[in-house]
Amino acid sequence: MAEPAVSVRKPYRLVSRDFHPDNSVVRVGNTVFGSNRVVVMAGPCAVESRDQVMSAGECMARIGVPILRGGAYKPRTSPYSFQGLGVEGLKMLAEARQRFGVHIVTEAVDHDSLEQVAQWADMVQIGARNMQNFELLKAVGQVGKPVLLKRGFAATIDEWLMAAEYVAAHGNPNIILCERGIRTYETKTRNTLDISAVPVVKQLSHLPVVVDPSHAAGQWQWVAPLARAAVAAGADGLIIEAHPNPAEALSDGPQSLTWTHLEDLMRDLGRISRAIGRDL
């Protein structure tokens, strides 16, 4: 079916720091990942309505979050859950971009949605469940937009870097890696944030690494401490779920910050960034 576990010797080339000793810089519009500046992406789990997206875009512009996130194609565990607004959702995100000057990152789940996302968004997200959807990775390799590649929730660091290698080997070097928590026996949190992955991946690879504290925590109260920890550990950025009204969110409400919480967090992240000699 598949192959034995990858060997101890590094099986990746293009994404390895041996191949490219300096940090890679990945541009999303005029925002740069992999420099001295820590980049925050935030927004709702799913695009739910035009009002919601405009509220989000306005908030991000106001508090200095350069990239708006929001899902139009939603991989849901249940076939009976809300599956996303599709192209209509992408158009709402694009409108927010134009009105508020934010960039857009949103997920693609197959060839068709990838084509749409590549057209409307500034960065394509590949979700945790698709990290080893190799046909999708090959297709993303041929797209002219940067890629946010989330770690599968049971992927080893080597497998994650091999997924990035698929994208790079098929032509797209603009990859940002995203740690979002792994599956362990502990059930208090939704996933266990593998904070160590930040320094480990920075050592093995030249690619920027960001952290998603929201999916790891599963509860909004723990998002801020995990976000602070990620910056202190050396992450190049964060992707955070926030919602104008978490109690009414169609998905991931319990782990979503309000605009106020997010604004407070931005202030704290600025202080930590400066404490380690970076900017936000």
Added chain:
Amino acid sequence: MAEPAVSVRKPYRLVSRDFHPDNSVVRVGNTVFGSNRVVVMAGPCAVESRDQVMSAGECMARIGVPILRGGAYKPRTSPYSFQGLGVEGLKMLAEARQRFGVHIVTEAVDHDSLEQVAQWADMVQIGARNMQNFELLKAVGQVGKPVLLKRGFAATIDEWLMAAEYVAAHGNPNIILCERGIRTYETKTRNTLDISAVPVVKQLSHLPVVVDPSHAAGQWQWVAPLARAAVAAGADGLIIEAHPNPAEALSDGPQSLTWTHLEDLMRDLGRISRAIGRDL
């Protein structure tokens, strides 16, 4: 991104035993899963050549294995590994079917390969890495062939049954579940065979459950004991990797049985089946 962990209350309907109290019977050609008979599927990990496939087909017919397995589309961790023979491989499998009277199960990895597999094979396999590739699951739901749905190597039993629910909700009730080992901290074996999943799933669902001892073991020496254990635990069948010359296999050689080992194992499995009141 996605939704919180599924709740304690059973979130699946169509695949639940509450919905359909009797065991479901799934037919693959004239072979029946879910009856009193234990069904063995076997063959090479990957289709490598016409000679290899004919040798496999001849062996399976001779020793009483009704279904030949073999991958033409291979999801590989590395982009530099052998990716499969594609349609040419499917045609070789179809030739073996015609010559030796065996049925064919082989994996689909995206919409295009699914179309081909549905045309040439008797059963479509969805691999562990695609268990939550929901767009693929929806497409499989609209295919007129039975589905072998492998458990993701980090999927909970609930998530696995929800993946089956996707297929059923989109129109295809002919689903066979396949336990193939889960990812744990233990590294002696390639994965940890969750043998308990057999009785647990039989209690929760009416669908047939089979076991893949090869990917769990990772070493051929341990395949036979795990196969015996699966039958004793109540599995409705097995899918086993075997190769005419494991030392030269392009993938999964270390965990592949020879024809001789497989023949010996069939004899043991027959004895265990009869000890628990079933046939092989």
Added chain:
Amino acid sequence: MAEPAVSVRKPYRLVSRDFHPDNSVVRVGNTVFGSNRVVVMAGPCAVESRDQVMSAGECMARIGVPILRGGAYKPRTSPYSFQGLGVEGLKMLAEARQRFGVHIVTEAVDHDSLEQVAQWADMVQIGARNMQNFELLKAVGQVGKPVLLKRGFAATIDEWLMAAEYVAAHGNPNIILCERGIRTYETKTRNTLDISAVPVVKQLSHLPVVVDPSHAAGQWQWVAPLARAAVAAGADGLIIEAHPNPAEALSDGPQSLTWTHLEDLMRDLGRISRAIGRDL
């Protein structure tokens, strides 16, 4: 605090099959582990009363279970849970031995209880939580009774064999290894029975290996299929929780078999044993 993970090279000597190529035979009274005969141990989780223990002893003698289990010293997660009857419990077990001709296995949790258990019982059990209580292992090495060494629920196979090496290196070669399920992300079962550990350990070590299906399952309905699987996989024995009235058990009621269930299971295990050329 402690040392890095044990290396790939086998770090154990006395318990290794390289050191002693033939299967070791361990005698508990006139019962032999490691021969062609599969040995069943059964009884309540905890010794609760004289009546309960006599009922258990009578049942075991009647249905052909040669060894009675029952805990007098109980390691409990909560300090507020029933902690066992101590020496009084041991005396009840000893009375059952005399009246019904069964042998006794029971757990020791520290030096003091070890001294008592070694005096009253036929075999000392070291529980999962004490598998790396090295001071206790050293003390068990100096006791003149055989040892049932349970695998820690998060111990690797190498660590488990190293724990056995502690006992052997301190003078006691009469060790029986017991797989009882490991901790994984799956929550349907109490632990994930690592059935593969049976053939893996039989290859690495000459010691007898038994399986505890009760703690892995956590629910009595799944105990029988797991017990059958263990025998089919080559286990040298089983240790099973059973209780005269599971609904009123002070601990582990949900996973305890009734006398009737146990008697039925013994019949099935006999059939499977004979199917693989062994006796029960």
Added chain:
Amino acid sequence: MAEPAVSVRKPYRLVSRDFHPDNSVVRVGNTVFGSNRVVVMAGPCAVESRDQVMSAGECMARIGVPILRGGAYKPRTSPYSFQGLGVEGLKMLAEARQRFGVHIVTEAVDHDSLEQVAQWADMVQIGARNMQNFELLKAVGQVGKPVLLKRGFAATIDEWLMAAEYVAAHGNPNIILCERGIRTYETKTRNTLDISAVPVVKQLSHLPVVVDPSHAAGQWQWVAPLARAAVAAGADGLIIEAHPNPAEALSDGPQSLTWTHLEDLMRDLGRISRAIGRDL
């Protein structure tokens, strides 16, 4: 053997924040845990010689580390590994205390060593492997010294808090909890630091929480980022392995910092502490 997994309802009382809403303060000599000040403990894995301990004590005093760690009783996976200097080691630690004004934390592994440690050290450490050695926990509850209770490497947060409850229920409320990494499928690091445990435990319990980044990382290069992350996440302190000559350490050399690395790290930790409104 033991009981089912603890229920969703909080099973602990004395250590719960419901019982004691304010943060507890634990004093080790004149050092205070649980206040606004972040406390660092550091030193070698094992006490190896008088020279080594004096070098460590001198370094800690010079760079502002108030508590010296060092093991005299070593729980080792192999019976053939260095097992510690015992009481001689404790006396060396006590000499360093007197000469350099540092406090001492060191591990106890059974009743005998506990008696010695309680006599010579300022704080008793209970290691990860003994977190559910309930007899030892009961004994620690009766000792008049504060306790550093490490989380078992496969313990849930609930089980860890229940272990603390054992100590508290037997009379000792002076408990400091220590997260040190949990066992997962990822092998790049020795253990996976569960950084989320810091905010989760601070919410559930009033006890101080510290982090051991050394055992999680397994490699010294990753210790500093993890230590910074721990402070940013809200940990009340750190315990870090450092050695005058890591290449010659009898245990844990690869994860030990040099004096120079530790001094640099202290500077960074001071900056992060101040960025979140605390002191070091």
